[in-house]
Amino acid sequence: MGAVNVANKDINVSLAEKKPRVVFVLGGPGSGKGTQCANIVEHFHYTHLSAGDLLRAEIKSGSENGTMIQNMIKEGKIVPSEVTIKLLEKAMLESGNDKFLIDGFPRNEENRAAFEAVTKIEPEFVLFFNCPEEEMEKRLLSRNQGREDDNIETIRKRFKVFLDSSLPVIEYYKVKGKVREIEAAKPIGEVFEAVKVVFTPKAEKVVA
């Protein structure tokens, strides 16, 4: 345990030293976070880190936390922050980049406060994909990526967790003036046009 703590401390010191730029990408399940992050990476050269993808990779790796994570994901529940933050820190350090899209995190107040306390990183802004539930449900049920949580029973649980636990985090950042809200119930290209405006520096924006 001691060695683990020492290793974590080293990671935290170097992340704090690096002061990476972080954008949190939030929105309900199926709102298009991953899809739009892929576009942002291509155009703006961020590194995309999906908390859900990191957790799924952890299950596949045979880690000691794998079974716990798998059970939480099947139930649409939020994995303890300690686990997710360690995965994010490791991925950030290994990437070599200094700007990150952190997708699907922070998912609740515990995620938010723990990340800030451990990394001392404040997001530049929060990109929020706002999408009606019926559109998200339709997308998730036809995603066909073999995800164990893309079934109607788990989807409903995920929607409830989003409303109860994730929306308050978005509200927290709204009060701080950090939320950039995108209407996500449009075709992928149209959504990305709105995203581009958020990422384009003010000086480069063409005045009509």
Ligand SMILES: Nc1ncnc2c1ncn2[C@@H]1O[C@H](COP(=O)(O)OP(=O)(O)OP(=O)(O)O)[C@@H](O)[C@H]1O
């Ligand atoms: N604007 C859009 N219009 C129609 N379909 C979309 C749109 N954006 C994404 N999709 C499709 O919806 C599904 C969910 O998208 P995506 O995986 O990007 O969502 P997500 O927000 O990352 O979901 P999750 O939180 O479950 O990881 C995918 O099959 C994707 O191709």
Ligand SMILES: Nc1ccn([C@@H]2O[C@H](COP(=O)(O)O)[C@@H](O)[C@H]2O)c(=O)n1
């Ligand atoms: N901060 C997070 C993010 C995700 N999870 C768990 O993973 C599931 C899938 O997440 P996606 O972003 O890929 O949809 C999610 O429902 C949670 O069970 C988490 O615990 N903490």
Ligand SMILES: [Mg+2]
């Ligand atoms: Mg996703």
